[in-house]
Amino acid sequence: xxxxxxxxxxxxxxxxxxxxxxxxxxxxxxxxxxxxxxxxxxxxxxxxxxxxxxxxxxxxxxxxxxxxxxxxxxxxxxxxxxxxxxxxxxxxxxxxxxxxxxxxxxxxxxxxxxxxxxxxxxxxxxxxxxxxxxxxxxxxxxxxx
Numbered sequence: 001x002x003x004x005x006x007x008x009x010x011x012x013x014x015x016x017x018x019x020x021x022x023x024x025x026x027x028x029x030x031x032x033x034x035x036x037x038x039x040x041x042x043x044x045x046x047x048x049x050x051x052x053x054x055x056x057x058x059x060x061x062x063x064x065x066x067x068x069x070x071x072x073x074x075x076x077x078x079x080x081x082x083x084x085x086x087x088x089x090x091x092x093x094x095x096x097x098x099x100x101x102x103x104x105x106x107x108x109x110x111x112x113x114x115x116x117x118x119x120x121x122x123x124x125x126x127x128x129x130x131x132x133x134x135x136x137x138x139x140x141x142x143x144x145x
Contacts (some may be wrong), residue, residue, distance in 0.1 A: 002029065005066035008048075010057040010080075015045055018065065029069050032135055039111040040074060040133050046104040047078060047129060055082025055127075064126075073113065078129040084119030 006021055008014040019041055026037055044065070051063055057080060068075035108131065109115045118128040 001071075002069045003066060005064055007062040007064045009059060010052055010055070010061045010063060011059050012049070012052055015048060018044060018048060022067065025067055031069055032074050032133065036074070036133055036135065040076070043108045043111045043131060043133075044076060046108050047131075050104050051078070051080055051082060054085070055080060057082040073132045073134040075130065075132045079126040080129075081120065081126050084127050 004025055008018055022041065022044065023037070026032060032040065048063065048065075051057060057063070061081065064079040066075075066077040066079070068077070105115070112131040112133050114130070114132045116128075116130045118124075118130070120127045
């Protein structure tokens with residue numbers, strides 16, 4: 001398994017930096033394939049936007065994003081110290097009704113194979129969001145180099 005991580009300030013304009021960093025990592029590792037990259041980039045963008053909008057973090061705060069390239073999947077882990085929330089209280093949006101917002105986590109869960117959220121507590125200083133996406137079409141990662 002290969003792991004890389006980087007911290008980003010909690011600003012909407014950091015999304016472009018995140019996408020550039022991730023695309024560079026994908027190119028170096030040779031994984032995931034192009035059809036999966038777009039799903040992963042959309043999911044990461046949605047999660048990061050939710051942190052910016054809802055976590056009560058300040059612009060000078062940072063969110064750490066970690067990419068783990070395993071043999072079977074790409075694992076993405078976010079570590080942040082914002083206000084935790086109860087994910088069980090979130091309901092999927094009514095797709096028959098028109099809403100201006102509220103689709104973010106629904107989209108993420110639809111695009112990724114797994115989505116988990118672990119709120120901080122007295123034993124942890126950070127909230128952890130973890131999602132995985134398996135490699136498509138039996139592709140194997142190029143984890144050398």
